[in-house]
Amino acid sequence: MTAHGLFTAHVPGTSLLHRMALWAKLAGVLLVGATPWLARSVWPLAFVSVGLAALVALARLPVRLLARSLRGLLPLLLVLLAFQWWSTGLAYAVRVVLGIANAFVAAGILTATTPVTDLLDGAARAARPLRRLVDPEVVALTLGVVVRSVPWVAGSFSDVRESARARGLDRNPRAVVVPTVVHVVAFARSTGEALAARGLVDPGDEGGGATDADR
Amino acid sequence: MGEDTPAASVRLAGATVEVPLDDSPGRDRTRTILGPVDLSLDQRRISVIGANGSGKSTLLRLLNGLVAPTSGTVTVDGLDTVRQGARVRRRVAFAFTDPLSQLVMPTGREDVELSLRRRHRSRGERRRAAQEVLERFGVDHLADQSVYDLSGGERQLMALAVVLATDPALLVLDEPTTLLDRRNTRLLRELLHSLPQSVVVATHDLDLALTAERTLVVDAGRVVFDGAPVEAVACYTALVDES
Numbered sequence: 001m002t003a004h005g006l007f008t009a010h011v012p013g014t015s016l017l018h019r020m021a022l023w024a025k026l027a028g029v030l031l032v033g034a035t036p037w038l039a040r041s042v043w044p045l046a047f048v049s050v051g052l053a054a055l056v057a058l059a060r061l062p063v064r065l066l067a068r069s070l071r072g073l074l075p076l077l078l079v080l081l082a083f084q085w086w087s088t089g090l091a092y093a094v095r096v097v098l099g100i101a102n103a104f105v106a107a108g109i110l111t112a113t114t115p116v117t118d119l120l121d122g123a124a125r126a127a128r129p130l131r132r133l134v135d136p137e138v139v140a141l142t143l144g145v146v147v148r149s150v151p152w153v154a155g156s157f158s159d160v161r162e163s164a165r166a167r168g169l170d171r172n173p174r175a176v177v178v179p180t181v182v183h184v185v186a187f188a189r190s191t192g193e194a195l196a197a198r199g200l201v202d203p204g205d206e207g208g209g210a211t212d213a214d215r
Numbered sequence: 216m217g218e219d220t221p222a223a224s225v226r227l228a229g230a231t232v233e234v235p236l237d238d239s240p241g242r243d244r245t246r247t248i249l250g251p252v253d254l255s256l257d258q259r260r261i262s263v264i265g266a267n268g269s270g271k272s273t274l275l276r277l278l279n280g281l282v283a284p285t286s287g288t289v290t291v292d293g294l295d296t297v298r299q300g301a302r303v304r305r306r307v308a309f310a311f312t313d314p315l316s317q318l319v320m321p322t323g324r325e326d327v328e329l330s331l332r333r334r335h336r337s338r339g340e341r342r343r344a345a346q347e348v349l350e351r352f353g354v355d356h357l358a359d360q361s362v363y364d365l366s367g368g369e370r371q372l373m374a375l376a377v378v379l380a381t382d383p384a385l386l387v388l389d390e391p392t393t394l395l396d397r398r399n400t401r402l403l404r405e406l407l408h409s410l411p412q413s414v415v416v417a418t419h420d421l422d423l424a425l426t427a428e429r430t431l432v433v434d435a436g437r438v439v440f441d442g443a444p445v446e447a448v449a450c451y452t453a454l455v456d457e458s
């Protein structure tokens with residue numbers, strides 16, 4: 001399985017972004033995600049794109065990681081652009097696509113400049129007021145697994161597409177989508193099993209694991 | 216070899232695992248995939264051999280409660296794997312064939328820290344403890360690389376560091392050498408030999424199986440041989456030749 005990009009791993013560094021508080025980075029990601037709703041034209045979004053490119057440079061993140069991340073997303077963006085152009089118009093389609101690309105890059109900068117363990121600590125802290133309803137550690141773990149799964153799914157899609165191409169089936173969406181879904185389900189299952197085997201989803205001191213329902 | 220540490224004590228009493236047959240209406244018809252198995256495992260090094268689909272993995276999964284017995288009981292150091300599953304999993308670490316499915320964080324260091332989250336709440340303590348674990352297993356130089364960029368052997372070593380970070384009493388490994396070349400297989404064998412933990416390993420690598428003190432042969436969901444590794448391998452080879 002191959003998977004590379006901004007989401008693959010934390011890129012150690014000492015830049016301003018690396019040192020910035022987690023809440024500030026999260027607020028930035030949310031703001032970038034909200035710009036498509038706030039902007040009335042394509043220009044503010046293009047301005048955000050330039051700003052994000054500057055942040056990638058400021059954090060000294062390898063440009064090839066950014067390119068790889070976007071290359072994985074490109075087919076989806078193109079389909080979306082075509083559909084929105086056809087259904088609503090070019091200006092709106094460009095706004096939607098730029099908005100998604102910006103949010104994707106902003107989230108990638110966050111994960112590349114923040115160790116996942118810091119993200120987990122932040123999520124566990126944020127979920128602490130809800131501890132009567134849900135174990136904060138499970139919330140943190142869920143976030144960690146999501147971060148880890150994004151590059152895996154992208155890598156799986158890329159591998160399946162290569163296999164389909166080798167068989168001359170790359171123009172057949174079924175030959176790409178069905179195996180990808182099968183891979184993702186198998187991955188989810190094996191990840192769940194690995195987490196259970198390590199006791200990471202076990203509650204407290206007693207119980208957990210196999211239940212009577214399994215019997 | 217950590218001879219001072221007492222070996223983990225595993226008991227299987229009439230343990231049977233059944234799965235529903237998909238084509239049965241209401242799924243009330245079942246197929247027995249393992250058992251009944253009655254075993255006491257007290258040795259430090261135990262190997263399990265058998266053909267694909269024979270029930271080796273199911274037997275191993277019973278040991279840390281990943282699979283619950285349909286009937287019978289499984290206990291580890293007196294703890295029931297169903298009723299006291301969480302405590303059992305703290306004593307029993309499980310390593311899968313594919314280390315990539317085991318490593319759930321982007322880097323090895325983050326994964327080791329994840330293992331230590333419940334033990335060390337303070338971030339600083341957790342980082343120090345993770346560094347110690349990584350150094351102990353000789354993988355600290357790989358700790359900050361993406362798990363995707365590690366070789367198969369490096370990933371397997373990292374996965375072992377991750378599951379052993381919490382100092383379990385028993386390590387269960389499901390075909391750990393299947394994806395490794397000869398060199399990495401040798402390295403893994405040496406590492407397993409040096410561990411203070413009790414080890415139960417299911418494997419197709421008969422050389423690895425021969426390093427155990429006791430070997431089980433599993434065939435069609437039954438333990439058909441239980442004894443010395445050399446005789447167990449002869450039994451398994453005869454089974455394969457017969458089929």
